[in-house]
Amino acid sequence: METLRIRFDQPTIASGTAPSISKASVLGRDMGIGSVRNVALAFWRSSTADGRASLIDEDLCFSTFAVRTAAWNVRRYLLSHSNYRPGDLVVLRMKNSAEYLAAFYGVLMADGVVVPIAPQIEEDRWRRICQSCRPPVVITRSRDTETMGPSLRFVDLDLMADPLPPDADVDTQRSDHDLAMILFTSGSTGVPKGVMLSHRNLLANSQSILEYLPIVRDDRALAVLPWCHAFGNSILLTHSLVGATMVLAGSVTFPVTIVQALKAHRATSLSAVPELFSMLLRFDSLNDVRLPDLRYMSVAGGALAPELACQLAERIAPARFYVMYGQTEATARLAYLPPEQLHRHPGSIGRAIPGVQLRVVDDANREVPPGQAGRLMARGENVMLGYWKDGIPSAARSQDGWLDTGDLATVDADGYFYLCGRRSLLIKIQGHRVHPLEIEEFVRGHFPGVQAAVIPYESIGSTRLALFIVTGQRQSVDDGEIRRVCRHWLPPYKIPTQIHFLDHWPLNDAGKIDRVALSRWLDSQQRRVS
Amino acid sequence: MNRTEAELLGFLQDRAGLDASFDTGSDLLASGVLDSMLLIELVLYIDRVFGVVFTSDDVAPANFRTIETLAAVVDQRLDSCQRRVA
Structure with a gap:
């Protein structure tokens, strides 16, 4: 596996300075994204712009032309790569950024499959996803410093190093029902699942959204949602x-x-x-x-x-x-x-x-x-x-x-x-899908012999997690140590807010941990506080 | 460390499981200690313990950079209250 670190060496591409290219048709809401064969083609058509801003990152402005050029350079890199074949999975591990946009469309233009991963993902989850996807290339940003696991080598790429050839065109072979991206999310059994989305899936849903939301070309959307998740991806x-x-x-x-x-x-x-x-x-x-x-x-x-x-x-x-x-x-x-x-x-x-x-x-x-x-x-x-x-x-x-x-x-x-x-135990926190088992297994893994149950509750306008612990006879674990370990390894939304120690579990008729009783107890505690 | 700083450090140690090296000058934001859920609890804690109510403008990154900066804001607010009473 190789890590490709990408960057914009000319960061300020003011929206007015991009060379004006042919004013070809730009896909508007009425032009039917739903009828295009694949996402790369839809992007290629929409980005033949007159230098308007595609992305504003604080004080930097990236024109649609800059993003198009950068995506082209990502595409070129992949197609010249000896280990890359069309249809391969390429992992993106980046925050929302111009680099993300370039990599996202660059991979699709190279007939690849985009697998976006949150930069703050837990180490073991990251390893499991890499083993399952075996991507020839992981794309990250030069300015990010997250550790990149089992990378064999690092390559740096300046996204504006080569100008866009005047005759550049996307001759992508991928069609409607080909795989375009995989979004990893928590499954109903607690095992992470990769949701496979086709070009048709992405274009059809985008088309539907454009029919009920008033998204137009002169919009400036504040994009606070991570693009590596479904909701953020739909905004992108x-x-x-x-x-x-x-x-x-x-x-x-x-x-x-x-x-x-x-x-x-x-x-x-x-x-x-x-x-x-x-x-x-x-x-x-x-x-x-x-x-x-x-x-x-x-x-x-x-x-x-x-x-x-x-x-x-x-x-x-x-x-x-x-x-x-x-x-x-x-x-x-x-x-x-x-x-x-x-x-x-x-x-x-x-x-x-x-x-x-x-x-x-x-x-x-x-x-x-x-x-x-x-x-x-x-x-x-x-x-x-x-x-x-x-x-x-x-x-x-x-x-x-x-x-x-x-x-x-x-x-x-x-x-x-x-x-x-x-019908399952899945919990939604800050838009993330979390299964209690993920955290329970994490706690058991770090504190062998300890039993754990994670129960959601509502407080101050958001869903939070309570961790219940039953320790074995010889075990002694303290609250501070559990919090330190959680803080170190888990993304913030998965860290339990409350930790409670129990002598034994309340059990339901089936002899399993009575999660309903624990949940009711948490609610009563909440009411007492408020 | 003054009393306000000690209280705030105690709260965050309790709630966030801070490393031993974490002190009142450590960066709460860069270290990722303070996320939106913990922030809101911290604001409610300050209201409850010090009687200082933070407005929208107060809940800004500059005030929450470190425990020292936050304690300074709380103390300043307490001071001005006392002066008004006196």
């Missing part, structure tokens, strides 16, 4: 494919910096997870702030309390607020609540987006009447090809193409859907 695709601008600024840790970034960059939209919106409201960050350029905000990746959604909608009016729902297995998006329906259908995830069908069924797969809870199923061109190396590639889909979302839901008489639980 929809905006870059219509030639809109994305802005990287502000820190989600400090809500005031997000508001400052919206103002300073005259951003037209903000899409984020519920936790950020509750922070904005809790700290009154949006009070007395004028955001005349803001067109809309959108939330997905977990549930935002209905009263908070309404407050937020009022706070940002006349800009609109979209509540949305989706999952990685459906590329990104499945449902949205039209902003004008927010007050009439509080708590709803909305209805299916264009091109998607949703229904609620019982265990015999029969559609249930309105108001009755059942399994939420989805069908559409955005439903994944299957899981990577899953043996049964279509395990999550029934024969007629319906995806079992794993969520329980009801539908009302007007056709609006409401979530009412999950």
Whole structure:
């Protein structure tokens, strides 16, 4: 495995200075991304721009032409690489950046498969993914310093070293149903799963999103969501494919910096997870702030309390607020609540987006009447090809193409859907899918002989984790040591907020750890505090 | 280390499992200790223990760089309250 470290040596490519090339057609929202054969071609068409900004990273501006040139150089590098063959998996391990954009489209233009990985991934998860994907090349940024595991050699590439040849063209061979990317996420059993998405999946979902969200070429979206996850990836695709601008600024840790970034960059939209919106409201960050350029905000990746959604909608009016729902297995998006329906259908995830069908069924797969809870199923061109190396590639889909979302839901008489639980133990935290087992196994691995259970609870507008510990007779583990180990090895969203020691587990009728009882106990503690 | 710094360090040690080398001058942001979830708890803790309420503008990176900078903000706020009372 080789690590390719990429960088822009001429960082300031002011949007006005890029050479003007032919004003060929740019894919707009009406031009039908859905009809293009693959993502590389769609990008190639959309980026023949007149020097407009593709990405603003604080004070640096990258024109669409610069990104196009950089992607071309990534493509050229891969195609000249002795170990690379079209169809190979190429891992991207980078933060949101111009380099990420260049690598993302460069790999697709070289007929490769993009496997984006969060820079802060745990070491053993990283090793497992590398073993499973065997990428000939891992692409990272020269300025990042994360350790890169079992790399055999490092190669540096200046993304602007070679100018784009005037006759450059993308002669990509990949078609509709070929694999385009793999997104790793937590599976319902706690084992990480690679969701395989085709070019068709990505383009169809982007097209659907463009039909209900007002994304246009002169948009400047504040891009705070990581592109290596499904929600962020959908922002990247929809905006870059219509030639809109994305802005990287502000820190989600400090809500005031997000508001400052919206103002300073005259951003037209903000899409984020519920936790950020509750922070904005809790700290009154949006009070007395004028955001005349803001067109809309959108939330997905977990549930935002209905009263908070309404407050937020009022706070940002006349800009609109979209509540949305989706999952990685459906590329990104499945449902949205039209902003004008927010007050009439509080708590709803909305209805299916264009091109998607949703229904609620019982265990015999029969559609249930309105108001009755059942399994939420989805069908559409955005439903994944299957899981990577899953043996049964279509395990999550029934024969007629319906995806079992794993969520329980009801539908009302007007056709609006409401979530009412999950059938597995999966937890959503800050938009990340986490299975309790991942953390329980981690704790057991570091403290042999210790038993652990991780239970989610709600506090201060976000989902948090409580870790329960039962130690063996001879074991002595202290709270501080567990916290130190978690802090050192786990990404922040996986670190338990509370740690409790028990003498023995409460057991349910099946003789298993009674997670419901633990959860109820946590809720009662929360109520006492507040 | 003054009392405010000691209180804040104690809270963060409890909650974040800081390394022994972590002190009141260590960078809370670069080290990744302070994420959005811990930040909000810290703000509530400061409200509860010191009676100092942080507004949106106060919850800014400059104030949360280190325990020292944060304690200085808290102490300054307490000071100005006392002066007003006096």
